[in-house]
Amino acid sequence: MIATGAWKDLVFKPYNYNSMGTLPEGGHLHPLLKVRAQIRQIFLEMGFTEMPTNNYVESSFWNFDALFQPQQHPAREAHDTFFLSEPALSHQFPRDYLEQVKRVHSRGGFGSQGYGYEWQEEEAQKNLLRTHTTAVSARMLYKLAKEGFRPAKYFSIDRVFRNEELDATHLAEFQQVEGVIADHNLTLGNLIGVLSEFFKKMGMDQLRFKPAYNPYTEPSMEIFSYHNGLGKWIEVGNSGVFRPEMLLPMGLPEDVNVIAWGLSLERPTMIKYGIDNIRDLVGPRVDLQMVYDNPICRLDKEPTIEDKARSVEDTWQLLSFQVERMKNEIRRLHSLVNQSRHIICVDPSTPPYSLLVLLRLVKSFASKTVSVETNLHSALPLLSSYFNYYLSTDSRDTQHGKGSADFNFSFVWKQSGEVKLSFCSSQRDIVGEVNVCRYLARIAEENSSTLTLYERKGEVKSSQIDECVDIIHSLLTTSNREKQSDLLKRVDKLLVASPFITGSSVSVADICLWSAINQLSDIDIIPLNIRKFFVRCCNHPWFAPHLSLN
Structure with missing residues (x-):
């Protein structure tokens, strides 16, 4: 029609510039992958190096013993851990390091009295599906000590396995997000400062820390954050300073401290997408339309008017509590002075x-x-x-x-x-x-x-x-x-x-x-x-x- 000029005598329907176009068919990233990509970018922006986490199978030595976790700990039982039947055992360990680990477990050392039991190499040889990526962190720290210590920052995001009973918040496998910093004379203050910056980049700028217990960190802290979208405090991770009984047998210098923290990848993803059952996020019950309709990752959820009102009220209560605590501290300091x-x-x-x-x-x-x-x-x-x-x-x-x-x-x-x-x-x-x-x-x-x-x-x-x-x-x-x-x-x-x-x-x-x-x-x-x-x-x-x- 353009070539012959016929279009000049025809009537065309007006083009509607306000109509929505048809979305092209294409692939969509799973919500877990979107959140994983953002968290990985946060670590890279903070100068961390990603650890190799491609071995799902670990020996009990690296998964437990190297972390100063006693061999009689309940987490090392079959009802908490998946043990392998083939191959059932590992035999290649650095002998000098193994002997140091055995000594600090059995008789103590480096200022510790140890656990006072007879450490068995046969127990350390048992293969399992790793229960945490901290086993990878232990390997990296040992390698760092052998190559000559230098300050380092590592992170990993990968799959771990635990013999959990399946319910709305637990699966037998999940992905763990871990950050590790090794440097001279690090303190709990450094850990709190790094955590504040890390979670601030994730959109969580109100943090609380609760004392906790871990076999391989002391002091240890659970991390809670106030989520404006949900209008409540939630636990978002665990953290601590690695114990000398774990670090010194590796050959790291005495003034080197290692701070670390970890969280699951699924929890912030569930928060972001408003999911209250983890089986809606992983498995056959996943709503594909939900995957299609969420093309970008935002770790914060858009709050409703009721959420905003509740958030303002909770924030005011928090500020009132902090002001009163500051007044008490000022009175205490004046009394001291x-x-x-x-x-x-x-x-x-x-x-x-x-x-x-x-x-x-x-x-x-x-x-x-x-x-x-x-x-x-x-x-x-x-x-x-x-x-x-x-x-x-x-x-x-x-x-x-x-x-x-x-x-x-x-x-x-x-x-x-x-x-x-x-x-x-x-x-x-x-x-x-x-x-x-x-x-x-x-x-x-x-x-x-x-x-x-x-x-x-x-x-x-x-x-x-x-x-x-x-x-x-x-x-x-x-x-x-x-x-x-x-x-x-x-x-x-x-x-x-x-x-x-x-x-x-x-x-x-x-x-x-x-x-x-x-x-x-x-x-x-x-x-x-x-x-x-x-x-x-x-x-x-x-x-x-x-x-x-x-």
């Missing part, structure tokens, strides 16, 4: 220079009175007059009688080992020089509008200060030259870009570091930036009065 009577036991063989600096700041309050007295334990000879002179006369002493000042400090010089601060009340003792420093720094900052030693530096800076103070605590409590050198190098890196540890002003971490340097017997291991830092401190008005004590 206002404990007027303090007894501090110190050892003259390792003078706590940091306490002298902080006490000088406490005594310089404009509106507070401070009383300081010193006592010498009968087991000690005469003490150098420097310390007594400083404590009793340096800075503004109160003329009040004993116990009538705003703050009363009694120094007791005795062979006490660690510094210890005691209260004349039911308050628990504070042990360790750096922990007493933390307390005195808070007193100083609480009562001065100009000092910023700790809290007023903000949450990020306070966290950095805490981390540095913990490193310095290790420095003060170790006599190992090599470990001292490594710790000093870590602190030295922080001083490359700033005159003090966390910036341009002095914090409690700088005071503790100055004290640690004073107590080091080997000056040759101190790096260049810390030497320069020490010179800056010696010219600083806070530190200068103490030079005669060195």
Whole structure:
């Protein structure tokens, strides 16, 4: 018609631009695969490496024994685990590692008393369908130890098998999502921080943690999240710090910690698609139309008006609870700060220079009175007059009688080992020089509008200060030259870009570091930036009065 021009004399039906087109036929991903793809992308964005999980069959050694799970544990019974009849046993194990695992189970080691039973290799040889992908994590950590440790982050998402009774929430096989981080000096705080970031990327930004028990992690935590779509708190996973009895037999360094967490793939998928029976998600009852109608993955469910109202009410109750808890904490801290009577036991063989600096700041309050007295334990000879002179006369002493000042400090010089601060009340003792420093720094900052030693530096800076103070605590409590050198190098890196540890002003971490340097017997291991830092401190008005004590 175009070629002949006939279309000019014909009437055509108007084209309806508002009509829906016909969807082309094509394949659709199963909901589990869609959620799996998003979780995998989250791990990759966070810098994790995917572990090889292509072996569904494991030996009991890697699945249980390597994880410090005792051989008499109920999970190792046939009513919880699928054992293989052919091949029934495995025989190829790293012998040196196997002997270490046997020893720590039977007799203990690495600071543990073990389980105190006769470990049987025949039990470890039994093959099974893996009950968790943590068996793969154990293999990876052992490989990491043998190749030479380096910080690493691993993840896996794959199928596991358990002899469960089938019901609305359980299947005999499911997919486990696992994340593992291995690095030096990791803590529970690192685990909570990583979990918060991970679940935030999944659309779950309100988390709660509940103490739990796992044979191979200590401490352990169950993870709960408030889901706005469902309007309630739900358990979303388990987590913990791998035990030394699991890590040290592999050959990993003592200061290496491994944090890990896991969840099932099915649970967030059921939440996303509003499914309350797992058999509607996996198996012959799957609604194919549901698969077709959900082409993209969103981990959050669009809430109704009732859900939003319930969510607002629950959020308000949560905020009210948190505000009340914060008020109680503030009252507790004020009560702690206002404990007027303090007894501090110190050892003259390792003078706590940091306490002298902080006490000088406490005594310089404009509106507070401070009383300081010193006592010498009968087991000690005469003490150098420097310390007594400083404590009793340096800075503004109160003329009040004993116990009538705003703050009363009694120094007791005795062979006490660690510094210890005691209260004349039911308050628990504070042990360790750096922990007493933390307390005195808070007193100083609480009562001065100009000092910023700790809290007023903000949450990020306070966290950095805490981390540095913990490193310095290790420095003060170790006599190992090599470990001292490594710790000093870590602190030295922080001083490359700033005159003090966390910036341009002095914090409690700088005071503790100055004290640690004073107590080091080997000056040759101190790096260049810390030497320069020490010179800056010696010219600083806070530190200068103490030079005669060195």
